[in-house]
Structure formats: structure tokens, C-alpha cells
Amino acid sequence: MVSVQVTVRVNGRHLPIAQTPAVGWPELLTTIEVADLCRVAPSTVGRWLQEGRLRGQRTLGGHWRIPADQIRALLEGDQG
Template structure:
């Protein structure tokens, strides 16, 4: 989990609600998944969560479901 978004190359981000909807899960589950390393994302200085869209797309293209993504 990154504490801040990288500044070198901008990456598209999604709200937890948007990412969770793609997996048919609750937004808290998507946030937990970022915390556990299943998806890449970060918390803004204001405390809001953002999830990198390419991380979600990769998980979807591999046919993974939120409940089955392995954590380290």
C-alpha cells in the first residue's frame, strides 16, 4: 500500500465504491483489499481512499474475485 500517489507518472484512480461495484462487493471490502495488498491504492491526506484503475483492471482480466485475491 502506498501512503501517497507517485508523482512521476499519473495513474487513473477509482473510488472504492466504483472498484467494489465491479467485484459486486462492499466499498469497505475494496479498502480492506488495498490494505492487505490485493489491490494497489492509497489514502489521500484527507483520509479518503483511492484505488488504481489499472490494478482493478488487472484483477478483473485475470478473472479474480475480491474474495479470492491472495494476500501476502
């Protein structure tokens, strides 16, 4: 089993998701953050969302937000 450390940039610092400020909402990542974590282009992440490989939600401005647990599952190869 491979251990994966997922971080989020907060105020210019990369923090493990477990240390990000808790607001009662699921941790959501942008397509650029997901692309950086997966080492792919942001357009690839967009394609994964369109194909249903990832589930996300759109903001009012039309941008995607992807739950961090989806990325953990993707990186750990647990996409059943």
C-alpha cells in the same frame, strides 16, 4: 480471454476510462467505484487494500484511490 470494459462516472454519465478527460495523471477510482465494478461491498475493497491484494494511495482526507489498471488486472485475473 475475457474482455473487461471499465467505466468511470463523469458528470452523471458512465464513460469508458479511455474517454475520460486526460490530465496527465493515472486514472484513480474510489473504493465505492471499485466495489461497484467488482460487485462487492466497499468494506471488502478496504480489506483488499489492507491485505495488499490491491495497491492504492490515500488522499489528504484519508480516503483511498486505486489506479484503474489495478482493477483491470484484478478483473482479468492477472494478479501474478
